[in-house]
Amino acid sequence: MNVKSCLFFALCGCYLISLCILNGCKKPPAGSTHSGPQPLRIHFTCDTSGRIEPCGCFTGQHGGLTRLRTWLKENDPSGQSLRVDIGGAIAGKADYDIIQYGYITKAYAELGYHALNLGADEIALKQADLIRLAGASSVPMISASWVNAASRQEILKPFTIVQHGNLKVGILGVISPNSVTSRDEGTDVLSLNEAIDRHLPALRSQTDVIVLLAFAKLDEMKKIAQQYFEIPIILGGDVSGPAQMLLRENDSILAWTTNEARTVGEITANVEQKTIMDAQYQNQLLWDYIAQDAKIADLMKQYRAEIRQTKLQIDDPNYRHEGAIPGVSATATYMGTETCQSCHPNTHGGWTGSSHARAFDTLKKRGTDADPHCIACHTVGFGKEGGYRRSMGDTQLTAVGCESCHGPGSAHVAKHRDNKPNNFSFRPLDAGDCVSCHHGEFSRPFDWKQFWPKVEHGKETAR
Ligand code: HEC
Ligand code: HEC
Ligand code: HEC
Ligand code: HEC
Known part of the structure; x- marks a missing residue:
């Protein structure tokens, strides 16, 4: 042995000893440190659609993050499970949805979540809004798919690594381009393969088990399972209903959920040598008898307080709903139920006694009368030309009035009251108008x- 190789071995030994000290003498890579199967428990949601709490339109409603918290507290009191959302947590892309999304991410933090993946409704936001919301969220918002169109670089963190008991769990988030409904200019969505390929080697070397959050269709999830033996757990997705049982495909297990915050999926398994064993799945309905958690409900109250003070696009009298044709004015505008009363007193009398007449008081009692998510169906013509505006408070066009069903009546009133000849006539209504x-x-x-x-x-006989 010459001097050089002697030195080499000495250095090497030194390195090994220091490795030993640094790692407490555990064998690298991470995770193979604990022999024997390690337990893994995951709770996952998808398609929360703004349901911090259910709307309360009838009794017996399931779901809401309010109930999810109670359920998690009862079923995982030590709060040790891995908690992830696959996407679709936001209700829409209006300014009030974005404001509410800030509170939704706070609710997820309160629920002890570890990652929020981007779904179709999140990708539809403006890049700047999503970056701001991700920056404010204490739960990491991840997407390996959503990239800057020019640089092809991910805009948010593509994955997050979580210590779960003795396991290092890599959580990778993707969305299928087929699931994207719209996206901001300057952003793009990578193919599922490219989004996964970019990060798989790093995740594989740094973690004991990889969980893929895939906002994608079922056949796409299956395809991923067939292509990547390295991904043992795939959770989705862009589906029409929750999985009834665990699907095994190649070496992977697949499960999915949806349903506007009415269900939570649970997976328990053991992990050994990066493989999943004894996997069990259940789809848990968040029944109406589960109490609603006050802390999460309070976030909804805070949202409502903020929304009440905020000027929204929909408050602008010139605001038009999507689908309204620019430059073309509606043929008639809203007159208010009192105007109809003068000529249709009997009908009005009947209406006064119906619960439709109290629909706005219902919202006021709950402090939800400034929330655009609620007033649409509890007022007359909200957001439509000449319809209810939040600035009207409770002075006019409130509740489910005559024109909520019949449509705007100004032309009809002009015809009968002012004898203005016009050929306007209300169209016949039926059950379809109620639904x-x-x-x-x-x-x-x-x-x-x-x-x-x-x-x-x-x-x-009209007067
Ligand atoms: C898509 C239309 C629609 C939207 C949006 C809507 N509601 Fe309703 N709401 C209804 C209908 C219809 C009923 C009556 C349901 C029934 O009788 O089964 C109702 C009933 C209610 C009731 C029960 C009234 C009672 O005393 O029995 C409450 C409370 C209520 N809504 C609150 C809300 C809140 C809060 C929101 C917003 C989060 C909201 N609603 C959004 C249509 C809507
Ligand atoms: C100036 C009186 C007057 C006012 C105000 C008035 N109506 Fe009428 N309405 C009439 C008359 C008259 C008829 C025809 C009655 C008949 O043929 O028996 C009628 C008929 C109708 C019809 C049957 C369909 C049609 O187009 O003829 C509907 C629906 C109706 N009114 C709804 C309303 C609503 C909703 C309002 C409030 C926006 C309203 N009316 C206000 C006088 C009035
Ligand atoms: C603009 C939205 C809207 C339309 C359209 C509508 N409703 Fe309603 N309906 C409501 C709301 C909101 C309530 C709950 C009111 C409350 O109690 O606050 C309600 C409550 C009711 C109730 C009372 C439930 C109860 O037993 O207390 C009945 C019945 C009803 N609607 C029937 C109908 C029928 C029939 C139609 C169609 C002809 C119809 N509604 C169209 C919004 C609507
Ligand atoms: C919840 C929805 C709803 C509300 C609110 C409502 N209507 Fe109607 N109205 C209907 C439906 C549905 C019909 C048709 C019923 C049928 O075909 O039997 C109708 C029928 C009528 C008719 C007879 C139309 C015809 O051609 O025979 C008149 C008049 C009328 N409504 C006036 C009013 C007035 C005035 C008010 C307010 C005081 C009012 N309606 C509130 C749903 C509504």
């Missing part, structure tokens, strides 16, 4: 035979 409001989580299942008799009216 514009009475649908989904906003109503008990709508049944014309059951509902119409309660608000029934018709021809009367």
